[in-house]
Amino acid sequence: MSRYARQMQLPAVGATGQQRLAAASVLVVGAGGLAAPALPLLAGAGVGRITVLDPDTVALSNLHRQTLFSEADVGAPKAAIAAARMRALNSEITVTALQDAFSPDMAPALIADHDIVLDCADSYAASYLASDLCLAAGVPLISASVLGHGGYVGGFCGCAPSLRAVFPDAPDSGASCATAGVMGPVVAQIGAMQAQMSLQVLLGAEPSPLGTLVQVNTTGWHHARMDFHDAPEPTRAFAFVTPGSGDxxxxxxxxxxxxxxxxxxxxxxxxxxxxxxxxxxxxxxxxxxxxxxxxxxxxxxxxxxxxxxxxxxxxxxxxx
Known part of the structure; x- marks a missing residue:
């Protein structure tokens, strides 16, 4: 029996959908808590080519939410360890590990080489950079953010407005998981939703998750959905760049x-x-x-x- 038999039973997948997944390529920016559920789910579903980008090494404080890693991985590159786990899960796919930051220099070519981008980075600068470049390239972006007991996940760019259209102003706080804390299960929940949104986009499912934002708050167990298909792009935006000698x-x-x-x-x-x-x-x-x-x-x-x-x-x- 095929490893994909259970999902191929779904009318939205079938043999044709499975072939689409096998031919698809996904760029995952960040190999931390959000990627911990997203990566195995994408690999398990049979996405043919996955690129994992992360400059960091595994730390002991990561392990409560970054469940791709073990104590034996502390000090090792996150991208390489995550890629190895994906290859062990599914030998039929190709996984590339990039141990680097998501910078304005290398990001455009990287995005152009993939069908969809998952923003799993704990960095709003990386999120806005990804959104700007995905919008320009017409590439869908599934972006998420988690802090404390809640967060959001949304489908941006492609045929939908960008992250800036929904969040046009500078964040109120520079807090991150490292500075403000976060619960592991809520990270896993939102990371799994990123994988589901990505698979639906790759399969061409209707309604598409692009143009949709889902907010999660596990303190009061509130979930909210927002449609932002008509959100206007801001008239002025400050792009993230690599400074040069002419600046x-x-x-x-x-x-x-x-x-x-x-x-x-x-x-x-x-x-x-x-x-x-x-x-x-x-x-x-x-x-x-x-x-x-x-x-x-x-x-x-x-x-x-x-x-x-x-x-x-x-x-x-x-x-x-």
Missing amino acids: LIVELRPEAEAPTPVHPSARRTLPDAPDPRRLVLACATGLRAWRTAEEFSKTWPGEIALAAATTTHVTKDTSS
Whole structure:
């Protein structure tokens, strides 16, 4: 009996749907808590090609929610370990591990090479970067965010509005799982919903999850669904970029916080006169830069972009 027999019994899948999954490619940005359920479910369903991107190594504090990993994996690259688990689960698929941050330099080509993107990163800068690039490329994005006892998952881009159309302003807080805490089961719940949405998009299911946001709150056991098909794209957005020598770069972190600025030519004070160069505001996560950009853009006549401190080295593991 085929390993996919139970899902092929579904009218929405069948032999034709299973062939579509086998021919599909999925990029998963982040190999942490959200990816822990999403990756095995995608691999188990028979998605033919999966790319896992994550720059980090496994830490003991990850294990309560990042259940792809064991104590023996502490210190090992998350992407490589996650990819190995997927290959062990399904030898019929191809899994590629990229041990790198999701940066503006490498992301466009990576997105263009996949049918759908799962945003499983604990970084709103990565989420907005993925949304901007997916919108431009016409690639569906399944993005999720979890904190504390709740979160959301939504289907963006492709034929739907972007993440910016739903959340156009800078986040109120820069809190993350590392700084504010999170419950493991709610992460697993939302990560599994990401996998389900992705499979439905790949199968061409109707109604499509694109243009839909689902919010989950396990404190009071509330679930809410929002349709955002008609949400307008913002008229002005601050893109996340990799700063270059032709930019006017301002490192917003003080020297005590960041002795080495995001770029060698960066200054640490805001300009007091107009400049024809693109103004790039940089900080650790991008949040400080975004809030500064919102205020500074009221008087600055030129283009303003954002930069979040990231690494750029790529290590590939493409065995299947």
